[in-house]
Amino acid sequence: MALTGVLRPGHVQMRVLDLEESIKFYGDVVGLVETGRDTQGRVYFKTWDERDHNSFIIRQAETAGLDFYAFKVDSKASLDKFDADLRAYGLKTERIAAGELLETGERVRFQIPTGHLIELYAEKTDVGNGLSYLNPEAWTAQAERGIAPIRMDHILLYGPDIEAAQKIFEEVLGFYLVEHVELEENKSDLAIWLSCSTKAHDLAFVRHPEPGKLHHVAFQLESWEKVLRAADIMAMNKVNIDIGPTRHGITRGTTIYAFDPSGNRIETFCGGYASYPDWQPIKWTMDEVGRGIFYHDRKLNDTFLTVVT
Amino acid sequence: MRTGPRKREAMAYFTVVIEGTGETYRSPEQRTVLEGMAALGRKEIPVGCRGGGCGVCKIEVLAGSYRKRVMSRAHVSEDDEAAHRVLACRVWPTSDLRLKVLGKMGKKVGAGDTAPASDGC
Numbered sequence: 341m342a343l344t345g346v347l348r349p350g351h352v353q354m355r356v357l358d359l360e361e362s363i364k365f366y367g368d369v370v371g372l373v374e375t376g377r378d379t380q381g382r383v384y385f386k387t388w389d390e391r392d393h394n395s396f397i398i399r400q401a402e403t404a405g406l407d408f409y410a411f412k413v414d415s416k417a418s419l420d421k422f423d424a425d426l427r428a429y430g431l432k433t434e435r436i437a438a439g440e441l442l443e444t445g446e447r448v449r450f451q452i453p454t455g456h457l458i459e460l461y462a463e464k465t466d467v468g469n470g471l472s473y474l475n476p477e478a479w480t481a482q483a484e485r486g487i488a489p490i491r492m493d494h495i496l497l498y499g500p501d502i503e504a505a506q507k508i509f510e511e512v513l514g515f516y517l518v519e520h521v522e523l524e525e526n527k528s529d530l531a532i533w534l535s536c537s538t539k540a541h542d543l544a545f546v547r548h549p550e551p552g553k554l555h556h557v558a559f560q561l562e563s564w565e566k567v568l569r570a571a572d573i574m575a576m577n578k579v580n581i582d583i584g585p586t587r588h589g590i591t592r593g594t595t596i597y598a599f600d601p602s603g604n605r606i607e608t609f610c611g612g613y614a615s616y617p618d619w620q621p622i623k624w625t626m627d628e629v630g631r632g633i634f635y636h637d638r639k640l641n642d643t644f645l646t647v648v649t
Numbered sequence: 650m651r652t653g654p655r656k657r658e659a660m661a662y663f664t665v666v667i668e669g670t671g672e673t674y675r676s677p678e679q680r681t682v683l684e685g686m687a688a689l690g691r692k693e694i695p696v697g698c699r700g701g702g703c704g705v706c707k708i709e710v711l712a713g714s715y716r717k718r719v720m721s722r723a724h725v726s727e728d729d730e731a732a733h734r735v736l737a738c739r740v741w742p743t744s745d746l747r748l749k750v751l752g753k754m755g756k757k758v759g760a761g762d763t764a765p766a767s768d769g770c
C-alpha cells in the first residue's frame with residue numbers, strides 16, 4: 341500500500357445557529373445524505389459517494405464556526421503511533437472513546453497553534469455509497485439530488501502562527517507543502533496549502549490574528565459544469581454566494597464560495613491538479629496574491645481575508 | 650366563476666437613515682436591513698456572511714422597530730441585543746429606522762499575528 345499513515349480528511353463538526361434550517365440547507369440544497377442523529381442533538385451527513393458513515397456533522401449552538409476537523413488514518417497501530425509522536429513533539433492529546441461520534445472508532449484529539457481542534461481516527465463504519473461492491477452501476481439517484489458533491493474534500497483554517505501548525509503536519513503527520521503565498525521574503529507566509537495525499541490540498545491555512553477561525557469547508561464536484569449547476573441551485577434557493585463561479589490560480593480549482601444559513605462559508609469546487617510529495621512547492625508573491633486566489637478577477641474580494649466564523 | 654379584481658399586494662417600504670453620514674435608503678419589509686441596502690448597490694454597512702455568523706454587519710438601531718432572528722453570541726451579547734446592537738443581516742424593518750454602523754470590514758492584506766482582531770464589534 342503506497343498511501344499510508346494519514347489517509348484523508350474524514351469528518352468535520354460545525355456549529356449552526358438554527359438546526360432545522362441547516363438540516364434543510366445541507367440535505368436539500370447541498371444534497372448531502374443524512375445518516376443519523378445522536379442524543380446530543382447532532383445531525384450526521386455524508387456525500388452520496390462517500391462510503392463511511394459520516395463526514396459532515398452539525399450541531400445547534402450560540403455561535404457559528406468549526407468544532408473540530410478530523411483525518412482518517414490507515415490503522416489503529418498508526419493511531420497509537422501518531423498519538424505517541426504528537427505527545428513526544430510536545431502537544432497534549434486527548435483520547436475520545438469509540439462511539440462518542442456515531443459509527444466512529446476511538447479518536448485522538450489535539451489543539452494546534454492556530455487554535456483549531458484536530459482529530460485522528462482509524463475506524464468508521466462502511467455504510468457504502470448505495471452501489472454494489474460487486475459489478476456496480478456508475479451512480480445513484482442521490483448523485484443528482486441538490487448540489488450532490490462527491491466528497492468532503494478539504495478545509496481552510498484561519499489563525500495565528502501557521503508556521504508552527506505547518507511543522508506539526510509536516511514533521512509528525514507526514515503532510516507536505518504544495519503551494520504558499522509568501523508574506524515576507526524567505527520569512528513568513530500569508531497562506532499555505534498542505535497535502536497528505538495526491539490532492540493539491542487536504543488542508544490550508546491563512547494567517548489571521550484571531551485563533552480558531554473557519555474560512556470554509558470544501559465539497560468536491562465532478563466537473564466545471566457541475567460547478568455551474570451548483571451556482572444555479574444556489575440562485576434558485578437564494579443561497580448567499582460570496583464569489584464565483586470562478587477559478588483559483590492556486591491549486592487551479594474551479595470554485596464557488598457560498599454561505600450556509602449561519603454564515604459558515606462552504607466551497608463547491610472541481611479540479612485542482614494531482615500533486616506528489618517530491619514536487620517542489622509553488623510560491624506566490626503578495627503582488628500576485630489576487631490572481632492566486634481568484635484567477636479571473638485577479639484581486640481579492642472584500643470578504644476573503646475578513647469574513648470568517 | 651367570477652372573481653373580483655385582484656388586489657395588488659401592498660409592499661411596505663421603510664426608510665432607513667444612517668447616522669453620521671445621513672445616507673438614507675428605502676428597504677422593503679421582507680428584506681433584511683442589510684439585503685435592502687445591498688440590493689441597491691450601496692455599501693454603508695459591511696456585507697459579510699449574511700447569516701448572522703461573522704459579525705461584520707453589526708449596527709445599532711437608534712430609533713424604530715424591527716423583527717430579528719438568531720444571531721451569533723460571539724458578536725451580539727445579550728446586553729448588545731437588549732440595547733439594539735444587532736446584525737443587519739438578521740433584522741427586518743417593521744418601521745422607519747435610524748441606525749449607526751458598528752461593524753468594520755477588518756484588517757488589510759497581510760496584517761500579522763499581532764495585529765488587533767479584525768472583529769470590528
Ligand code: FES
Binds near residue numbers: 699700702
Ligand atoms: S454579514 Fe455576517 S453577521 Fe451579518
